[in-house]
Amino acid sequence: xTLEQAASPETQAATLTEAxxxxxxxxxxxxxxxxxxxxxxxxxxxAYGVSVNxxxxxxxxxxxxxxxxxxxxxxxxxLPVSNDDLRxxxxxxxxxxxxxxxxxxxxxxxxxxxxxxxAYHKLHKVEELVEERPDELGESWERYNQEFHSALxxxxxxxWLKFYYQAMYDHSRRYRxxxxxxxxxxxxxxxxxxxxxxxxxxARDADRASAILEAxxxxxxxxxxxxxxxxxxPKSGPHQSNTSEPASxxxxxxxxxxxxxxx
Amino acid sequence: xTLEQAASPETQAATLTEAxxxxxxxxxxxxxxxxxxxxxxxxxxxAYGVSVNxxxxxxxxxxxxxxxxxxxxxxxxxLPVSNDDLRxxxxxxxxxxxxxxxxxxxxxxxxxxxxxxxAYHKLHKVEELVEERPDELGESWERYNQEFHSALxxxxxxxWLKFYYQAMYDHSRRYRxxxxxxxxxxxxxxxxxxxxxxxxxxARDADRASAILEAxxxxxxxxxxxxxxxxxxPKSGPHQSNTSEPASxxxxxxxxxxxxxxx
DNA sequence: CCATTTGAGCATTTCGAAAATCTCCTATAT
DNA sequence: ATATAGGAGATTTTCGAAATGCTCAAATGG
Numbered sequence: 001x002t003l004e005q006a007a008s009p010e011t012q013a014a015t016l017t018e019a020x021x022x023x024x025x026x027x028x029x030x031x032x033x034x035x036x037x038x039x040x041x042x043x044x045x046x047a048y049g050v051s052v053n054x055x056x057x058x059x060x061x062x063x064x065x066x067x068x069x070x071x072x073x074x075x076x077x078x079l080p081v082s083n084d085d086l087r088x089x090x091x092x093x094x095x096x097x098x099x100x101x102x103x104x105x106x107x108x109x110x111x112x113x114x115x116x117x118x119a120y121h122k123l124h125k126v127e128e129l130v131e132e133r134p135d136e137l138g139e140s141w142e143r144y145n146q147e148f149h150s151a152l153x154x155x156x157x158x159x160w161l162k163f164y165y166q167a168m169y170d171h172s173r174r175y176r177x178x179x180x181x182x183x184x185x186x187x188x189x190x191x192x193x194x195x196x197x198x199x200x201x202x203a204r205d206a207d208r209a210s211a212i213l214e215a216x217x218x219x220x221x222x223x224x225x226x227x228x229x230x231x232x233x234p235k236s237g238p239h240q241s242n243t244s245e246p247a248s249x250x251x252x253x254x255x256x257x258x259x260x261x262x263x
Numbered sequence: 264x265t266l267e268q269a270a271s272p273e274t275q276a277a278t279l280t281e282a283x284x285x286x287x288x289x290x291x292x293x294x295x296x297x298x299x300x301x302x303x304x305x306x307x308x309x310a311y312g313v314s315v316n317x318x319x320x321x322x323x324x325x326x327x328x329x330x331x332x333x334x335x336x337x338x339x340x341x342l343p344v345s346n347d348d349l350r351x352x353x354x355x356x357x358x359x360x361x362x363x364x365x366x367x368x369x370x371x372x373x374x375x376x377x378x379x380x381x382a383y384h385k386l387h388k389v390e391e392l393v394e395e396r397p398d399e400l401g402e403s404w405e406r407y408n409q410e411f412h413s414a415l416x417x418x419x420x421x422x423w424l425k426f427y428y429q430a431m432y433d434h435s436r437r438y439r440x441x442x443x444x445x446x447x448x449x450x451x452x453x454x455x456x457x458x459x460x461x462x463x464x465x466a467r468d469a470d471r472a473s474a475i476l477e478a479x480x481x482x483x484x485x486x487x488x489x490x491x492x493x494x495x496x497p498k499s500g501p502h503q504s505n506t507s508e509p510a511s512x513x514x515x516x517x518x519x520x521x522x523x524x525x526x
Numbered sequence: 527c528c529a530t531t532t533g534a535g536c537a538t539t540t541c542g543a544a545a546a547t548c549t550c551c552t553a554t555a556t
Numbered sequence: 557a558t559a560t561a562g563g564a565g566a567t568t569t570t571c572g573a574a575a576t577g578c579t580c581a582a583a584t585g586g
Binding site: 303304305315316319335336337338339 | 536537538539540
């Protein structure tokens with residue numbers, strides 16, 4: 001996502017590269033392209049049906065975004081996960097999102113209020129039901145959760161703050177997706193927290209809202225923590241997982257690159 | 264600059280794209296490629312002596328960094344400047360740099376202390392002389408100023424914080440370069456502020472150091488403010504702002520042509 | 527006279543393949 | 557047996573040009 005798109009979220013991709021960027025970004029966040037997996041150009045370009053150049057340009061962008069690491073003459077790989085990184089991401093989200101919320105509340109106007117209320121309403125409805133039918137509603141919860149958090153900070157004027165917030169949110173979402181594969185759907189208390197944030201925001205109490213949000217972010221991340229053991233990744237034999245198209249938009253992933261022994 | 268490079272600043276560019284990325288980044292920050300100027304692919308690829316694809320990949324990365332804006336089917340342009348953006352950048356620097364400084368001080372160790380002292384020493388020496396001979400020493404001041412600020416936060420462990428701090432520093436530097444073309448070298452008080460920050464940092468007084476730094480950043484930016492009038496840019500008839508090479512920095516095929524053979 | 531269409535010129539986007547580099551397996555020598 | 561050198565195959569990097577889409581002025585119709 002570019003800075004422009006963060007400022008005014010367009011949904012239409014004008015070029016192939018932009019569409020591919022969004023597609024691969026989602027595949028990384030959702031886990032179709034697992035952490036630390038090598039992104040081989042020829043292979044992926046076939047899987048996504050684009051030329052190597054287009055793919056390369058896209059991966060370069062993602063590398064600048066931080067979702068992909070690019071090492072000269074050694075290609076691209078999905079950013080690995082680690083508990084350290086998760087802690088880092090979490091602290092950054094606390095710093096950026098709380099600051100954005102403060103700014104947003106300070107200049108709070110009626111349009112913003114109604115956006116927040118509307119977003120909360122959707123999220124609230126889904127949260128009442130999501131624990132019973134997580135498979136069906138999990139995706140909705142993700143969307144509405146993001147929209148609620150976005151609405152809260154939408155009144156902050158800082159383009160950069162929003163831009164970096166969005167990046168950090170994407171990263172934390174990737175960790176949550178990983179976590180959800182190992183645990184059910186432990187969002188029991190988040191509904192109460194969302195409500196408390198809403199009330200503090202509507203009361204224009206920036207300190208209180210910010211404090212609750214900070215704790216909320218930490219709690220959410222705590223559930224994803226300690227789920228990352230590097231030895232966990234399936235090391236299935238030959239890498240044929242990708243010989244077939246990513247047709248169901250599952251571009252599969254090659255295995256982690258074995259690092260060279262000596263320099 | 265990638266996330267990796269921010270974490271451990273490598274100076275060697277392994278590929279043409281990486282070298283070009285750094286080169287254009289500098290040209291934008293230093294003003295050889297002026298704000299809002301259109302970056303025509305064919306033209307620039309000749310000027311820098313690379314193919315259109317390589318240039319394109321580089322510009323895509325810079326777009327993700329935020330120094331360049333990419334509009335689908337309409338090419339690339341240098342990010343425009345505005346007073347709003349300058350304010351935004353300044354506030355982000357305050358937020359990120361102060362937080363990084365706090366974290367850095369909290370886990371302050373001896374190595375960090377000595378890095379800070381060493382960086383301050385260089386900066387101090389240059390600041391004593393820079394106002395008399397700004398043309399000669401301005402560049403040194405820039406480098407040592409950046410190194411001092413970098414040293415201050417170097418002990419903070421957050422990769423992302425450092426990464427975003429660096430991006431914001433680059434942007435603020437671009438504004439300072441613009442400002443320096445209109446005013447002499449008004450850095451009289453910054454020396455005293457640097458000293459105060461150093462002392463607070465060495466005393467492990469995070470609150471005081473952070474407060475001084477916050478004011479310091481604001482003061483520095485205040486001098487660059489109000490220098491940007493949108494009607495100023497030379498929109499002379501046919502857009503010739505780029506017909507003349509950014510050649511002050513000779514983007515010709517001078518240094519780019521040399522390729523390495525072995526490591 | 528104004529609005530709309532057309533099309534030539536120009537700029538961007540995308541592709542396929544060549545060149546450069548890295549990886550890993552094998553042979554050879556110590 | 558271990559270490560070093562050579563080379564085939566795989567992968568990344570770079571290029572030149574074709575395909576696509578935008579811009580803007582001239583032409584056409586109301």
